[in-house]
Amino acid sequence: xxxxxxxxxxxxxxxxxxxxxxxxxxxxxxxxxxxxxxxxxxxxxxxxxxxxxxxxxxxxxxxxxxxxxxxxxxxxxxxxxxxxxxxxxxxxxxxxxxxxxxxxxxxxxxxxxxxxxxxxxxxxxxxxxxxxxxxxxxxxxxxxxxxxxxxxxxxxxxxxxxxxxxxxxxxxxxxxxxxxxxxxxxxxxxxxxxxxxxxxxxxxxxxxxxxxxxxxxxxxx
Amino acid sequence: xxxxxxxxxxxxxxxxxxxxxxxxxxxxxxxxxxxxxxxxxxxxxxxxxxxxxxxxxxxxxxxxxxxxxxxxxxxxxxxxxxxxxxxxxxxxxxxxxxxxxxxxxxxxxxxxxxxxxxxxxxxxxxxxxxxxxxxxxxxxxxxxxxxxxxxxxxxxxxxxxxxxxxxxxxxxxxxxxxxxxxxxxxxxxxxxxxxxxxxxxxxxxxxxxxxxxxxxxxxxx
DNA sequence: AATATAAAAATTGGATACAAAAATGGGTAA
DNA sequence: TTACCCATTTTTGTATCCAATTTTTATATT
Numbered sequence: 001x002x003x004x005x006x007x008x009x010x011x012x013x014x015x016x017x018x019x020x021x022x023x024x025x026x027x028x029x030x031x032x033x034x035x036x037x038x039x040x041x042x043x044x045x046x047x048x049x050x051x052x053x054x055x056x057x058x059x060x061x062x063x064x065x066x067x068x069x070x071x072x073x074x075x076x077x078x079x080x081x082x083x084x085x086x087x088x089x090x091x092x093x094x095x096x097x098x099x100x101x102x103x104x105x106x107x108x109x110x111x112x113x114x115x116x117x118x119x120x121x122x123x124x125x126x127x128x129x130x131x132x133x134x135x136x137x138x139x140x141x142x143x144x145x146x147x148x149x150x151x152x153x154x155x156x157x158x159x160x161x162x163x164x165x166x167x168x169x170x171x172x173x174x175x176x177x178x179x180x181x182x183x184x185x186x187x188x189x190x191x192x193x194x195x196x197x198x199x200x201x202x203x204x205x206x207x208x209x210x211x212x213x214x215x216x217x218x219x220x221x
Numbered sequence: 222x223x224x225x226x227x228x229x230x231x232x233x234x235x236x237x238x239x240x241x242x243x244x245x246x247x248x249x250x251x252x253x254x255x256x257x258x259x260x261x262x263x264x265x266x267x268x269x270x271x272x273x274x275x276x277x278x279x280x281x282x283x284x285x286x287x288x289x290x291x292x293x294x295x296x297x298x299x300x301x302x303x304x305x306x307x308x309x310x311x312x313x314x315x316x317x318x319x320x321x322x323x324x325x326x327x328x329x330x331x332x333x334x335x336x337x338x339x340x341x342x343x344x345x346x347x348x349x350x351x352x353x354x355x356x357x358x359x360x361x362x363x364x365x366x367x368x369x370x371x372x373x374x375x376x377x378x379x380x381x382x383x384x385x386x387x388x389x390x391x392x393x394x395x396x397x398x399x400x401x402x403x404x405x406x407x408x409x410x411x412x413x414x415x416x417x418x419x420x421x422x423x424x425x426x427x428x429x430x431x432x433x434x435x436x437x438x439x440x441x442x
Numbered sequence: 443a444a445t446a447t448a449a450a451a452a453t454t455g456g457a458t459a460c461a462a463a464a465a466t467g468g469g470t471a472a
Numbered sequence: 473t474t475a476c477c478c479a480t481t482t483t484t485g486t487a488t489c490c491a492a493t494t495t496t497t498a499t500a501t502t
Contacts, residue, residue, distance in 0.1 A: 061282030092313040
């Protein structure tokens with residue numbers, strides 16, 4: 001444990017650790033309920049326990065980690081009820097973002113969303129998650145609401161954990177793609193009400209489908 | 222700086238410090254932009270800098286504190302645009318909570334909300350904030366969505382900071398009380414659509430009124 | 443006199459050290 | 473054999489210490 005070869009230099013170790021941990025949690029490399037020992041993580045990321053603690057606090061705020069008193073952090077367990085909650089909140093907040101964004105949407109921004117969707121339809125499941133997120137955010141960003149967008153991003157991250165579990169959703173992507181196309185069409189017409197309605201159905205349908213699947217797969221708590 | 226008389230004892234100092242700081246920030250005792258020096262706070266709360274740091278991280282996640290890199294924490298500045306965002310999100314999330322709660326609402330729960338509202342109408346501005354929050358949560362809680370409720374609570378806390386600024390809102394409380402009564406009426410009829418519509422207008426009206434006021438009062442960023 | 447620059451002070455981010463709490467395991471008694 | 477209790481070990485929470493960065497202050501130069 002002697003040589004801290006890499007970095008004692010500047011800035012924010014906590015962010016770096018949090019990003020790496022978040023990735024490991026979302027990807028499922030760290031399993032739900034798995035304990036996160038501070039010393040172990042400190043060694044793994046070549047730093048001390050202090051930035052690790054900060055990172056854990058960050059992820060706790062994001063809902064990816066739980067930190068019971070004096071009992072050590074664990075990867076937040078998966079719970080179909082929580083997932084239902086997440087997509088309900090997503091439906092509410094993402095329609096809000098879209099409604100606010102549509103009056104500001106430029107044609108070139110819509111074109112960029114189309115390009116992302118083209119790529120998504122050609123890609124495999126591995127990259128689908130990221131492209132899907134990029135597509136949605138391309139449409140939301142013009143709303144210029146940083147706090148709202150951050151919240152949506154956090155909810156998406158939590159949701160992605162569940163998505164990973166039920167990866168055999170190939171049958172769903174086709175429907176998803178069609179809904180994305182419909183959504184773009186409504187955006188081109190600047191029809192906010194219609195676009196929001198499509199988006200709401202899009203999120204809720206995906207959510208319901210996944211909840212069904214998860215309920216079968218997961219035991220209680 | 223010698224005697225740490227009070228406490229080296231147990232548990233989570235960070236929570237205690239965070240609670241105290243949050244109260245000071247929301248109440249306005251700590252002004253927006255004011256620097257939060259770690260050592261100073263450590264002495265004030267009779268602890269070391271470490272729990273203070275944890276507390277600041279917590280409050281940063283809640284949006285009440287900003288922590289620029291290596292530059293020390295400050296009380297998050299107030300920005301009318303942020304407030305607009307907060308009440309837009311509140312409108313979206315609280316109508317969701319209410320819609321989900323209404324089918325579960327019992328008569329006794331409604332009665333309890335009425336009792337809270339009675340008290341609110343009789344109280345002074347000092348307690349209005351807390352009672353107002355209690356009223357809303359009495360109606361939302363039956364939705365049984367912990368994450369959603371936590372998010373709403375956080376948004377309310379942020380919003381309360383702005384409310385404090387424009388306290389001369391006596392003229393608004395009368396309208397607010399009437400809207401609360403209308404809302405209760407719709408809940409009694411279990412008319413979810415109507416109740417949500419009233420709630421949406423209630424939050425948006427209060428928000429718009431306050432944004433106007435704040436825009437006059439506050440300079441740009 | 444104003445501005446740029448460099449030294450000094452203050453303050454944060456990170457590492458190590460220490461104490462309290464929880465988990466573990468072994469032994470003993472029923 | 474099983475249940476319970478106490479000692480040991482692990483792990484967290486808190487305090488102190490050190491290095492690096494930012495801010496302030498003083499000085500010199502134009």
